[in-house]
Amino acid sequence: MKQMTNTPRILDGVAIAAEIKAEVAGEVKELAVRGITPGLAVILVGEVPASQIYVRSKVKTCGELGIYSEMLTPPESITTEEMLALVADLNAREDIDGILIQLPLPRHVDTKRLLEAVSPDKDVDGFHPVNVGRLQSGQPGLAPCTPAGIIEILKRSNLPIAGQNAVVVGRSDIVGKPAAMMLLNASATVTVCHSKTKDLARFTREADLLVAAIGRPGFVTADMVKPGATLIDVGINRVTDAAEVEGFFPGDAARAATFAKRSSVVVGDIHPAAFAVSGAYTPVPGGVGALTIAMLMKNTVTAAKLRRGLSTEKD
Numbered sequence: 141m142k143q144m145t146n147t148p149r150i151l152d153g154v155a156i157a158a159e160i161k162a163e164v165a166g167e168v169k170e171l172a173v174r175g176i177t178p179g180l181a182v183i184l185v186g187e188v189p190a191s192q193i194y195v196r197s198k199v200k201t202c203g204e205l206g207i208y209s210e211m212l213t214p215p216e217s218i219t220t221e222e223m224l225a226l227v228a229d230l231n232a233r234e235d236i237d238g239i240l241i242q243l244p245l246p247r248h249v250d251t252k253r254l255l256e257a258v259s260p261d262k263d264v265d266g267f268h269p270v271n272v273g274r275l276q277s278g279q280p281g282l283a284p285c286t287p288a289g290i291i292e293i294l295k296r297s298n299l300p301i302a303g304q305n306a307v308v309v310g311r312s313d314i315v316g317k318p319a320a321m322m323l324l325n326a327s328a329t330v331t332v333c334h335s336k337t338k339d340l341a342r343f344t345r346e347a348d349l350l351v352a353a354i355g356r357p358g359f360v361t362a363d364m365v366k367p368g369a370t371l372i373d374v375g376i377n378r379v380t381d382a383a384e385v386e387g388f389f390p391g392d393a394a395r396a397a398t399f400a401k402r403s404s405v406v407v408g409d410i411h412p413a414a415f416a417v418s419g420a421y422t423p424v425p426g427g428v429g430a431l432t433i434a435m436l437m438k439n440t441v442t443a444a445k446l447r448r449g450l451s452t453e454k455d
């Protein structure tokens with residue numbers, strides 16, 4: 141019997157991010173004509189290497205798009221009260237449209253209190269309860285960057301959302317919950333699964349659209365996926381064991397070379413063997429993660445416009 145081969149579509153997050161950044165750069169130029177320069181302040185506490193990379197990348201992207209940026213780097217020992225004072229200063233500044241507190245914060249700092257201290261109008265992460273409420277009630281506002289990136293990938297790839305059975309695995313405030321809300325707002329039928337879900341595969345196998353945001357390398361396997369489904373992988377997991385890397389990517393010379401160079405390889409929450417049975421998927425790296433910073437830039441410009449009563453609709 142003839143073997144049918146499946147060629148899934150790879151959803152290129154880097155290309156879509158470039159498209160969004162080009163649009164944002166255009167909006168920044170239009171604002172410049174009115175004498176407006178959007179401004180973003182990023183607070184990076186301590187010296188977490190991954191956070192340092194992400195924050196540098198945010199500042200660099202601001203520069204490329206014409207957005208003013210400022211990086212505040214208090215030491216690991218900063219207290220919640222001192223952080224609150226920093227945020228209050230930034231809230232009061234006219235030249236700052238967006239405030240981002242890079243997560244995770246040290247354990248002794250009260251993250252919830254700080255996120256609630258950021259003015260909702262400058263909350264470019266979309267984490268403030270006011271913006272969470274706006275998202276839930278479908279009002280315009282600032283929405284979390286990574287889930288917003290998921291929606292952009294789907295829309296710009298002309299993949300349907302309305303009427304699809306969407307399953308989100310993971311219920312974090314940053315990704316799982318807002319992603320579920322955005323999919324619901326776009327008229328998908330949404331199920332949210334998590335660590336306490338019984339017989340997870342029963343749900344994931346029904347998904348036309350599966351979003352994995354659990355933080356466990358290769359957790360979603362091929363047998364958990366409906367053939368032809370769209371797979372959105374939000375996981376960024378660093379695998380440091382050579383045998384494990386080979387298990388994920390058997391005979392993959394490029395991955396082996398990356399591992400030889402960096403002693404680690406980044407893998408998502410979805411096993412590569414599951415991608416093979418999908419209709420379309422976001423790779424890791426180069427999928428959803430690539431959108432996070434592009435969406436932050438978009439939110440910064442949106443905040444700049446909203447604060448000045450300007451329309452955020454493109455003409």
Ligand SMILES: Nc1nc2c(c(=O)[nH]1)N[C@@H](CN(C=O)c1ccc(C(=O)N[C@@H](CCC(=O)O)C(=O)O)cc1)CN2
Pocket residue numbers: 194240241242243244265285286376406424425426427428429430431432433
């Ligand atoms: N205040 C916030 N903190 C954090 C957020 C956030 O949105 N707001 N998200 C993450 C980190 N993050 C941005 O801050 C981020 C994560 C991943 C990427 C990205 O480009 N990923 C690449 C792979 C990168 C790698 O190889 O390590 C990809 O998936 O292609 C950008 C930004 C937690 N903190």
